[in-house]
Amino acid sequence: xxxxxxxxxxxxxxxxxxxxxxxxxxxxxxxxxxxxxxxxxxxxxxxxxxxxxxxxxxxxxxxxxxxxxxxxxxxxxxxxxxxxxxxxxxxxxxxxxxxxxxxxxxxxxxxxxxxxxxxxxxxxxxxxxxxxxxxxxxxxxxxxxxxxxxxxxxxxxxxxxxxxxxxxxxxxxxxxxxxxxxxxxxxxxxxxxxx
Amino acid sequence: xxxxxxxxxxxxxxxxxxxxxxxxxxxxxxxxxxxxxxxxxxxxxxxxxxxxxxxxxxxxxxxxxxxxxxxxxxxxxxxxxxxxxxxxxxxxxxxxxxxxxxxxxxxxxxxxxxxxxxxxxxxxxxxxxxxxxxxxxxxxxxxxxxxxxxxxxxxxxxxxxxxxxxxxxxxxxxxxxxxxxxxxxxxxxxxxxxxxxxxxxxxxxxxxxxxxxxxxxxxxxxxxxxxxxxxxxxxxxxxxxxxxxxxxxxxxxxxxxxxxxxxxxx
Numbered sequence: 309x310x311x312x313x314x315x316x317x318x319x320x321x322x323x324x325x326x327x328x329x330x331x332x333x334x335x336x337x338x339x340x341x342x343x344x345x346x347x348x349x350x351x352x353x354x355x356x357x358x359x360x361x362x363x364x365x366x367x368x369x370x371x372x373x374x375x376x377x378x379x380x381x382x383x384x385x386x387x388x389x390x391x392x393x394x395x396x397x398x399x400x401x402x403x404x405x406x407x408x409x410x411x412x413x414x415x416x417x418x419x420x421x422x423x424x425x426x427x428x429x430x431x432x433x434x435x436x437x438x439x440x441x442x443x444x445x446x447x448x449x450x451x452x453x454x455x456x457x458x459x460x461x462x463x464x465x466x467x468x469x470x471x472x473x474x475x476x477x478x479x480x481x482x483x484x485x486x487x488x489x490x491x492x493x494x495x496x497x498x499x500x501x502x503x
Numbered sequence: 504x505x506x507x508x509x510x511x512x513x514x515x516x517x518x519x520x521x522x523x524x525x526x527x528x529x530x531x532x533x534x535x536x537x538x539x540x541x542x543x544x545x546x547x548x549x550x551x552x553x554x555x556x557x558x559x560x561x562x563x564x565x566x567x568x569x570x571x572x573x574x575x576x577x578x579x580x581x582x583x584x585x586x587x588x589x590x591x592x593x594x595x596x597x598x599x600x601x602x603x604x605x606x607x608x609x610x611x612x613x614x615x616x617x618x619x620x621x622x623x624x625x626x627x628x629x630x631x632x633x634x635x636x637x638x639x640x641x642x643x644x645x646x647x648x649x650x651x652x653x654x655x656x657x658x659x660x661x662x663x664x665x666x667x668x669x670x671x672x673x674x675x676x677x678x679x680x681x682x683x684x685x686x687x688x689x690x691x692x693x694x695x696x697x698x699x700x701x702x703x704x705x706x707x708x709x710x711x712x713x714x715x716x717x718x719x720x721x722x723x724x725x726x727x728x729x730x731x732x733x734x735x736x737x738x739x740x741x742x743x744x745x746x747x748x749x750x751x752x753x754x755x756x757x758x759x760x761x762x763x764x765x766x767x768x769x
Contacts, residue, residue: 330574337567342559345566346732350557354716355731356704356751359566366570370577385548392551396519431555438556456520457553463515464522485514492549 314338318383318426325373333370339426340384341366343435344391351395351458361394383426396460434491441491449484452477508532508539513546560732652689652728655680664742666692666763675761677705679742686735691728694720694744694760703744703760704751710738719751720744739765 313321313335324332341362348358365387442450448470455461455469467477508516508529515521516529533540655661666677677692688707697703697720706714717731741764746757 330571333574334567334571337570341567342561343555345562346557346560347554349560349732350554350734353713353734354753355733356716356719357753359562362562363566363570363573367573370574382548385551388551388554389547392554434552435555435559438553439558442553442556453518453553456518457550460519462522463520466520481515481518481520482511485511485518488553489514489549492552 322373322383325370330370333366336369336383337366339428340387343384343431344387347388347458348391348395351392351399351460357398358395361391361398365391365394384431392457399460437491438488441488445484445487446480449480449487452480453484453488456481506532507536508542510542510546513539513543514550516543517546517550558732563729563731652680652730655682655685655687655689655730658682658685660684662739662765664763664765666742666744666761668761669759672758672760675703675744677742677744677761677763679763681707681739681742681765683738684735686733686737687730688717688733689728689730690717690742697746697749700749701746701757702749702751704747704755706743706745706755707733707737707739708741708743710740712737714743714755716751716753719747741765 313331316324316332316335318336318339321332321336325336344365345358345362348361349355352358352361368390369387442453445453451470452466455466456463461469463477463481464474466481467474470477512521512525512529516526521529529543533543661680661682664679664681666675666679668674668676673695675692675694677690677694680689681687690705694703703720705717705720707717708714715733715737717733718729741762743755743759743763744761745755745759747755748757
């Protein structure tokens with residue numbers, strides 16, 4: 309009996325996409341579109357633009373699925389990295405062809421797997437832990453990380469935005485990243501062999 | 504930069520927070536150090552996952568529909584290759600050659616007819632499956648939107664806003680439900696067709712900061728309830744529909760078509 313596509317691993321879905329199976333693309337879309345769309349809306353603050361980037365992203369996957377090496381990469385991380393790059397480029401007013409060229413620079417094979425994000429329950433658990441960790445950060449640390457992640461600001465730009473010395477901002481960002489890194493370290497301990 | 508990259512700097516680099524010189528030095532070192540390159544790659548995937556700190560938001564069903572339409576349009580027509588039957592002909596059956604020839608022609612014609620019919624049937628079945636998938640997806644989306652609307656209506660702090668036409672502007676009605684704490688907006692209504700080379704764009708106008716685009720409408724259409732998510736905690740002053748260049752704009756530039764103020768305290 310064939311497993312429902314919702315239960316099929318990313319790597320198998322990618323193989324099916326390479327064979328021209330659009331249902332496999334739809335299954336990957338269903339798996340990851342929610343997390344991607346939330347990030348894109350947050351970065352772009354424009355739902356229409358976020359929809360466009362989301363569609364482009366999966367179209368790129370359809371056209372270039374053969375470049376995905378499941379033994380070396382995570383589909384979730386690839387989609388998030390490329391999606392974030394595209395959204396930030398768009399935010400900076402780059403032309404569409406420049407954005408596509410930028411995101412092509414990031415190799416799908418370069419992203420190691422962060423854990424079993426293909427599984428809905430595991431993904432929900434990691435989301436919950438990250439949300440908890442972000443909420444627990446001191447507000448100035450959270451603000452600094454969010455300005456960097458969602459608005460693509462460097463530490464100098466953040467310092468100018470919040471009106472703090474650069475050294476203070478650096479300390480805040482480093483402290484926040486240390487805390488958040490702990491969440492991922494714990495996650496990799498829970499899922500041995502995946503990181 | 505000859506020393507190895509500090510793990511903290513890998514994270515900052517992946518976050519995009521390093522400034523010009525720091526970033527250039529790190530990149531120069533990583534190009535010649537496999538160990539640090541791997542550490543930076545790991546940091547990049549780890550940092551990318553920070554997006555998961557935001558609750559997932561289902562995009563509107565039309566995105567998936569448009570994606571699948573584009574995928575079908577790009578699909579290279581499948582080439583059906585049938586292996587040609589190879590007939591072994593020995594000397595004893597040479598007299599049968601003309602008979603085989605005629606039979607082969609008849610067989611080929613029949614096979615071609617059957618193949619063409621099969622191909623047509625397969626294409627039709629594929630089209631119908633695609634249409635069915637779109638209908639199923641849309642039905643689920645409408646049901647989910649109805650559930651979300653009910654949920655939103657039942658939440659304390661949900662504002663109900665009716666957008667009214669501005670004097671002299673084309674008629675249209677849009678209703679909005681907005682809950683700032685949850686960062687949820689549901690809208691439904693009707694808009695006329697936009698003038699040529701123009702679109703209508705729905706905006707959330709916050710108390711502080713720039714308007715947030717919610718939706719671009721190109722054709723005159725009735726919109727079923729759709730839910731969008733915006734950053735939570737954004738107090739809204741009003742919602743508005745403006746006329747913009749085709750495809751919409753990052754910020755409103757054109758005349759207001761519909762406006763609805765949010766009563767404070769809602």
